[in-house]
Amino acid sequence: MSVRLTTGPFEPGADLTRFCAGRTESGAVASFVGLARAEAGAATALELEAYPGFTEVEIGRMVARATERFGLHDALVIHRHGAIAPGEPIVMVATAAAHRREAFEACDYLMDYLKSRAPFWKKEHGPAGARWIEPTARDLDDVARWDGGSGP
């Protein structure tokens, strides 16, 4: 399992290739890449603040829970912080499992947790000024899906 924070751009394709390399028992790798949106010109840059030494550890705990819950063989989380331009990748999650269902679900689970429970603070800069973005009602509903007794 690997958690990486970076202030510079990253290449999701290259990371996915490395993540898949040498796997002979994982029949499934699922991945997700989140990109910064321009919001039709309303967002000129995104600024993500992390708490170094805390953010990686908290994400590592999330990944450990996902690994146990879905029986993952491996997982990768890459997350940008600092200034991010529209169109650039912000986050990448990849999960490896024996079969596709576990890989898909673990990827979905990790993204839901990252959206509303990972220690990042997100500020959107635009022509109208800057605003802090907090989890939406939809984000909170998404993560709550995993807290109940249903599902794996």
Added chain:
Amino acid sequence: MRVLLFGRLADIAGWRERTLDPPPATLAALRARLADADAALGEALSGKGVQVAVDKEIVRGEAQLRRGCEVAFLPPMSGG
């Protein structure tokens, strides 16, 4: 001790990091001292969804503080 503010809390306070020596004995005393100096910050720190980490571990409720510790106030988080 170090006090760290993240996200909108740092914007409200106008600072991100402060050193307090000697430290207040408890988290409640620290909150009182910060609110005394800046009422808007005091209110924001006790706002909905604001969590506290002492030495990079989330604490709920009261905590004892000691010299050299690090207290971080964390507003609602949003990654991805």
